[in-house]
Amino acid sequence: MATVSVSPMKDHAPVPGTLPASERELRQTFLKEAEVVPGGGRISQCLQCGTCTGSCPVSYAMDLSPRMLIALFRAGKIEEILRSRTIWICASCYMCTTRCPQNIKITDLLYALKRTAIDTGLYPEKFPVYVLSKNFARIVNRYGRNQEMILLLLYYLRRNPFDLLRLMPLGIKMLRTGRITIFPKKIKGIAAIRAILKASEELELPREKEKVPYTEGAVGYRAVG
């Protein structure tokens, strides 16, 4: 996991219209992640119409709207994006992607941003999505199948045990209606799953042949596309 020094105050851009070193690194990381998004290069075709924001059911809760995200990327402000709530609040409903007139894979690019944030360590400690996916991976590695109750227990214990009190009535109802697996079993092929999970860490998704066109270090619309 690469760590990027992100103190813009220290390495501010020496020349107006160019990116500081930290931004350049983040941009590189993000563009590398975006290569696994089919058609990821279309981000340079954004016309800032705002259809994505208008379609997004959770945009009201975001600090930066999807449209703003793309604008910020092109303005060379990836760090601001990575520090926002936006990428984590995305519910992956794909409405933006479905409606984008330029066919930009917004949701998938947001995934690339999530991966960039995790790779560069730019996420808060005990971050919800990270805690959830880490525990999910542990459970699947152990049983071969997800165990909902164990996942939620591990998640809440790590994040905020008091939440378990809030959810206890729900948990009891689930128990009473037989909608919880109390005694999880491992699948027979668990060895195969563990081997696959281990090996898939090296598995790379296919990368786009055409890279996102951008001018190294430059900022703004002329930088991308």
Next chain:
Amino acid sequence: MEYIYYPGCSLESAGKPYDESLRAVFRALGLGLRELEDWNCCGATMYMSVDEALSMAISARNLALAEQAGFRDLIAPCSACYTVLLKTNRFLKENPELKTKVDRLLGQSGLKYGLSVKVRHPLDVLVNEVGVEKIASAAKRSLEGVAFAPYYGCQIVRPERGFDDAEFPTTMDTLFERLGARAAYFPLKSRCCGGMLMTTFPDVALQLVKDLLECAVENGAQCMITTCPLCQVNVEAYQDHVNKKFGTSYRIPVMYFTQLLGHALGCSEQELGLQRNFIPWTAPVSALAA
């Protein structure tokens, strides 16, 4: 006709009523449904969060197992599993390089996948293959008087373009209207329920669920039917939470579409797992008690 069945992790626990009612529906229609032996998690939650490659690798094992068992159509009722398996299948078809790597991983446990399996959602199979007419002729009870809100959720129609429209699907509407019910006007039919946000950012998810409940209730729906286990839990089990947060008093039954379908086909409450639903399906819907 026999299909191979991939329940997914959720249908073993919170989604148990979906599993039970799906099996009951296939039984009532004289269709075989065989559970895939030793299936593993499709990795959906991982895919949703960050690591797509991982979920593709373990999903491929399920596809390989289905092929090995000699089946062509794999039925995946959970929307998330459906999307992940469909996407994995497509990616493997379109990317020979990736397929080679995945083949190597599968080969280590003596498996291989020849891309012959098709991932199907039960709604698609029932309406587009079995056919509405055949189902209608097998129906034992009419759904006359039932006003339902057909809630598809997002994963079943997006992002993979499948058997229905990406924004305004009509498969469930068609099916249940043929069985006598009335689809309430429900423009939020494919709007996200929040999914895993109910765990990671509950405030946001509760707002989304409230929007759905509001739309259904205000348009005169007596129940909501859904195709996804996560949607069903979010929209049904959290109605109390929504009411507490927004000062509302929503109370509307939310069923898996297979539960309502099974009822029309003459299955018993027990068979359909209806006693497991939090909000009794007969309240306040008097038409369904017949």
